[in-house]
Amino acid sequence: MVTPVGRDVESTWSALLAGKSGVGPISLFDAHTFPTRIAAEVKGFDLADYLDDAERWKEHSRNTRFALAAGKMAMDDSGLADYEALDRSRFGVYLGAGEGQQDFVRFVKLVYKTGKGGKVATEEFTRNGVHDLHVIHESEQEPGTPAAHLAARFGARGANSNCLTACAASSQAIGEAYEMIRHDCADVMLSGGTHSMIHPFGVTGFILLTALSTRNDEPTKASRPFDKDRDGFIIGEGAGMLVLEELEHARARGAKIYGEIVGYGSTADAFRITDSHEEGRGAIACLREALAGAGVAPEQIDYINAHGTSTSVNDSIETLAIKKTFGETAYKVPISSTKSMMGHLIAAAGSVEAIVCLLTIRDGLLPPTINLDDPDPECDLDYIPHEARKKRVDVALSNSFGFGGQNITLILKRYTD
């Protein structure tokens, strides 16, 4: 994975365990007068560190470049990159990639140049647009393109899909990729997400919805899930990729196995465009479905990676949903929001958080929720404040809730023969 706190899995993981925040002033464009001028950017990223043909991708979107880097690391790690027996028609890609970044400077110039009295003269817009806009920058805005790039790069000729359900997208992609393997549509799926909304229109859009923290003077303290003084989320960016494989296929080639996906819940709030259901109806149904599918009781969940966005509504409703689903057990299961450190990777968030769950199983360490100085009275569970914790994890659960009411829960389990 590529995240605001590390450019690969291990560096991200150590930063999370150390409680390190990746939030700072926005450097990707001049945001110094914006109501929110902080974000969790991926720093020092150079695709040449991952690929030998990085030059070919220099005009491509951040989504594509993050996805190629994360995809390369996942494929190398899986050992499939040189596995010649792989049936490529049974090797697919399912991503939850966001839309690519609008080519802001070219676009606003074009709109200004072709505007008259607050309206755009469309003949002028199209006439100039074919010269002024950049072909790759435009085509890369199509959310389905990273899935094609990864398929081409890694020779995945099988099923290919991309979903975009806001903040739930890459969890949903993993869930559906898992179902495709179970349904015998593929043996191997490269799945995950990639997204950056740290661009002028992305930041503008969320500012208008008053969803972002405005704690501009204390960037590293701005993302504070479950804290009484939380005031919105912090946009992050990056990519997380996993190689999902049918068990027998993996065993036959002696693959290293990080864990098993055992539960997948997917529901809709069907309530409002902008708000979650007040009583967490959809989230509760989602958690229950995932637990039932996994055949796991709440007491068996050793760790929850919360959606935990640091918005007022999400954190209290997510807490409520966990309580209603888990009953008294809710107070015993350690929960953390790694968004306190990485910000919210939007479409890519769930994929990175699923990887975090696998690492808790591997290492027996739980990443903290930082900045939880003064918990909201409505948020009274064990959120692993400030510092990482040691605990053996056999079963971990990850929540992702998307804007518009899509709820996704994944349950990951230690693999045993």
Place this chain on the structure above:
Amino acid sequence: MLGSERRVVITGMGFVTPLGDSPDRIWERIASGQGALRRVEAFPVAGLPNDIVAEIRDFDFLKGYALPKFRKALGKSRKYMARDIQLAVAAAQRAMSDAGLVDGGVDPTRIGIDLGAGLISTDLDELAPAISMASSNTGQFEFPVWGREGIGVIEPIWLLKYLPNMLACHISILMDCQGPSNSITEADASSNLAVAEAARIIARGKADVMVTGGADSKIHPLSMTRMALYDTMSRWDGEPSQGLRPFDARRDGTLPGEGAGILILEELGHALARGARIHGEVLGAGSGCDAVPTGGQDPEGVGTEIAVRAALREAGIKAEDVGHVNAHAAGFRLGDLAEARAFARVFGPKAVPVTGLKGYLGNIASGAGAVELIASLVGVNRGLIPPTLNCDDLDPACEIDVVTGPPRPSGSPVFVNSNVTINGQAAAVVVRGGPVSAEG
């Protein structure tokens, strides 16, 4: 089929297309060879390879489509909806009416939604005042002015109008669909991928009813500029209605369309128990990708071949039992040929009737698969294969039997609906037209 005891049938269809919004109307237009490609009326364009589009000219979201019980809510929520979303919400109401589900009767937690959606282009005039404000001091765009003043003059809900998951979200709210909700955004393959996923969700028992399909409108100055940049737009300078020419020797590109196609899928026992009318059955689906490392699709159509073979395998249908293939056939030199090669390999050269409907409808992009699937279903349920418009002179390199002229009698109600993106991402669905019973 679909690897499950649970069979998935189609119990509702709703659509809004440039050919009309009822089965009789679109069939009348298709059967009489009346396509919808015309010079664009919605806004003037210049400097593009073409100005021919397939528009829905008289679309009236509230008067034309709002059901009485939803009219008030839709009057309010319409301001959150880009045109793509309105088309989808309109078609979904038609589909729910067709399925007899408007007044409920199904457990809301057992109804889900899975739609194909596109990259929705923002309304330029919504941003123009803010951009002008941030640019007028010096003629150069100034970020500090945008941050201080520009943002404040944009509608607060601006972002929400253009998120591709909002098609599904609005419909799920309107119709209380509390089951799974997904939005597939893989350009022209989107709605076939969504139909496939929706069918599998029912097959695996996670829902009894799924709202699926897709919608898109590429008739927008920015979307059309993009088509010109990608060099995918037809340069046809003759009669506008002939501008998009699937498999024709003189084809040289595609043209934008717009529309929505929504299907209600339902588990067979559930449909029979409530006495639903069954239009057909989804038998299987498959997907593949032949994106090449240097960009674009493989000229041999390997992705389409993998998708169609996987779909037939899942459906348990032999190639010779397929009555026709509804191809993507966007009118591309390379893309149409690649598809033709794939079909010739799977079915044998000229062995199966192939049709492509974009000569009538333009390219509805993320909505194309669903609208075209519906058109084929309407056809086979009349015993006919919808023909291809504007394939006047079949490209001899395309070794396929293209259905042209009047509708051709259909030898089998089973058809394959196939779509592929310019990046070689292919998705195919196998459907059998009705009637469907518990036995057969």
